[in-house]
Amino acid sequence: MRLNLEELYTRFRRHAVRLTRQRAAIYTALAETTSHPTADDLYQAVKRQHPMISRNTVYYTLGVLRHAGLVQEVNVGHEVARYDGNVMEHHHLICLGCRQIVDIMDEALNELAVSDRQTKGFHILGHRVEFHGYCAGCQ
Amino acid sequence: MRLNLEELYTRFRRHAVRLTRQRAAIYTALAETTSHPTADDLYQAVKRQHPMISRNTVYYTLGVLRHAGLVQEVNVGHEVARYDGNVMEHHHLICLGCRQIVDIMDEALNELAVSDRQTKGFHILGHRVEFHGYCAGCQ
DNA sequence: GTCATTGCAAAGGATTTGCAGTTCC
DNA sequence: GGAACTGCAAATCCTTTGCAATGAC
Numbered sequence: 001m002r003l004n005l006e007e008l009y010t011r012f013r014r015h016a017v018r019l020t021r022q023r024a025a026i027y028t029a030l031a032e033t034t035s036h037p038t039a040d041d042l043y044q045a046v047k048r049q050h051p052m053i054s055r056n057t058v059y060y061t062l063g064v065l066r067h068a069g070l071v072q073e074v075n076v077g078h079e080v081a082r083y084d085g086n087v088m089e090h091h092h093l094i095c096l097g098c099r100q101i102v103d104i105m106d107e108a109l110n111e112l113a114v115s116d117r118q119t120k121g122f123h124i125l126g127h128r129v130e131f132h133g134y135c136a137g138c139q
Numbered sequence: 140m141r142l143n144l145e146e147l148y149t150r151f152r153r154h155a156v157r158l159t160r161q162r163a164a165i166y167t168a169l170a171e172t173t174s175h176p177t178a179d180d181l182y183q184a185v186k187r188q189h190p191m192i193s194r195n196t197v198y199y200t201l202g203v204l205r206h207a208g209l210v211q212e213v214n215v216g217h218e219v220a221r222y223d224g225n226v227m228e229h230h231h232l233i234c235l236g237c238r239q240i241v242d243i244m245d246e247a248l249n250e251l252a253v254s255d256r257q258t259k260g261f262h263i264l265g266h267r268v269e270f271h272g273y274c275a276g277c278q
Numbered sequence: 279g280t281c282a283t284t285g286c287a288a289a290g291g292a293t294t295t296g297c298a299g300t301t302c303c
Numbered sequence: 304g305g306a307a308c309t310g311c312a313a314a315t316c317c318t319t320t321g322c323a324a325t326g327a328c
Contacts, residue, residue, distance in 0.1 A: 018302060018307065039292080054310045059293060061308090073216065078318090080292065081217050093253070093261050104257050112251075114232070114270055118243050121275035122232050130267045131253055136260035157282065157327060178318080193285045198318060200283090217293090219317065 003028055015068035022046070022053055026061050030071060030085040036101040038080045074101055076130075091129040097138030104131070142167050154207035161185070161192055165200050169210060169224040175240040177219045213240060215269075230268040236277030243270070 008027065012019045025046045030037065037045070043058045062083060065071040072084040076094050086103055089110045093102040109129050147166065151158045164185045169176065176184070182197045201222060204210040211223040215233050225242055228249045232241040248268050 020302070020308065022309075052310075055292095056294085056311080057309055064308090075214055075217055077212065078214055078217075078220050093257075093259060093263075095261065096264070102259050102261070104253055106254060106257055108254075109251075112248075112268065114243055115245060115247075118232075118245055120232060120241050122234065122241070122270070122272045123278050124232075124270050124272035125235070126272075127268060127270045129251065131261070131263050132265050132267070133261045133263035139262050159283065159327070161284075191285075194317095195286080195319085196284055202319095203283090 003031055011070065015070055017064060017068045017070065022050060022057050023061050023065075025050055025053075026058060027065060027070065027085070030083055032085075034086070034103060036074055036082040036084050038082050040080070042083065076101065091131075093131045093133070093135075095135040095138055096132055097134050100135060102135075142170055150209065154209055156203060156207045156209065161189060161196050162200050162204075164189055164192075165197060166204060166209065166224070169222055172224070173242060175213055175221040175223050177221050179219070181222065215240065230270075232270045232272070232274075234274040234277055235271055236273050239274060241274075243268075 005024070008024055009019060012023070012027075017023070026042055029042055029045045035041075039058050039062055040055070042062070043053070043055050046053055046058065062071060062073075066073060069087060070085075072087055074082045074084050074092060076082065076099060079099070082101060084101075084103075088105070091104045091106065091109050093104055094100075095102075112127055112129065114124065144163070147163055148158060151162070151166075156162070165181055168181055168184045174180075178197050178201055179194070181201070182192070182194050185192055185197065201210060201212075205212060208226060209224075211226055213221045213223050213231060215221065215238060218238070221240060223240075223242075227244070230243045230245065230248050232243055233239075234241075251266055251268065253263065
């Protein structure tokens with residue numbers, strides 16, 4: 001998804017996040033891919049246009065964006081953190097071979113619930129579903 | 140769940156895992172709790188009876204047990220790894236306040252599947268569901 | 279006896295922190 | 304103008320690795 005500056009500006013403002021060149025670059029890089037990159041992937045990508053950017057800024061920015069709800073963190077086991085610019089409710093397919101992560105948009109999964117008997121007094125706010133397997137290329 | 144040595148011996152043998160005092164202690168500590176401890180929690184617990192045990196052994200053993208299918212790793216975001224001695228198919232309730240993890244045994248969740256349209260050519264082997272919210276004490 | 283396992287110490291890698299200088303609102 | 308952001312370097316934390324000694328089968 002291509003983003004123009006105006007749209008970016010609106011989104012950031014709506015979430016009360018200060019907009020800087022670095023943040024624009026990081027967020028844009030993430031929003032334009034579906035590959036769920038790591039913080040370091042994003043650092044490498046952004047560095048091409050901003051050779052002076054530091055890893056710290058990438059980590060810090062991802063934290064800010066995550067708190068603002070502009071970005072999600074996805075975890076595959078305990079591997080490095082990966083990020084997702086798609087903040088609509090959705091779930092993931094994870095390849096055990098090449099580690100790729102693919103989004104699944106599926107209403108039925110979004111509406112999952114635990115039976116009352118099982119909630120153990122929890123007040124539930126959300127859920128995540130991950131399917132594990134091998135992608136076409138890795139089978 | 141209390142375990143006697145004989146039962147332990149049988150389980151380890153069935154999975155071709157060599158039984159040592161340290162392993163018995165680590166596995167027993169894990170099997171007797173439902174609190175999903177971290178590697179360090181287990182290290183601290185086992186150290187009481189085996190003051191000489193090293194962290195390395197705990198990590199190494201957890202790796203061995205995990206490969207053998209005697210133990211599962213559970214992840215809450217990118218926090219430290221936590222371990223689960225319950226290897227029956229089940230899912231988790233995670234408290235965003237105190238970080239406790241509670242097992243959910245629910246057939247309907249176990250039988251979840253993605254619609255064919257959404258599998259994107261993946262050969263799916265399993266799935267995980269996590270519900271996030273606040274436990275009774277944290278609300 | 280042999281090979282896996284153990285303990286110790288040190289390395290590794292991802293992420294965070296402290297701080298001075300800079301930039302956005 | 305002032306708070307928030309950036310870049311640099313160093314620190315931190317969890318986990319893994321290398322290696323010699325030990326122990327299970």
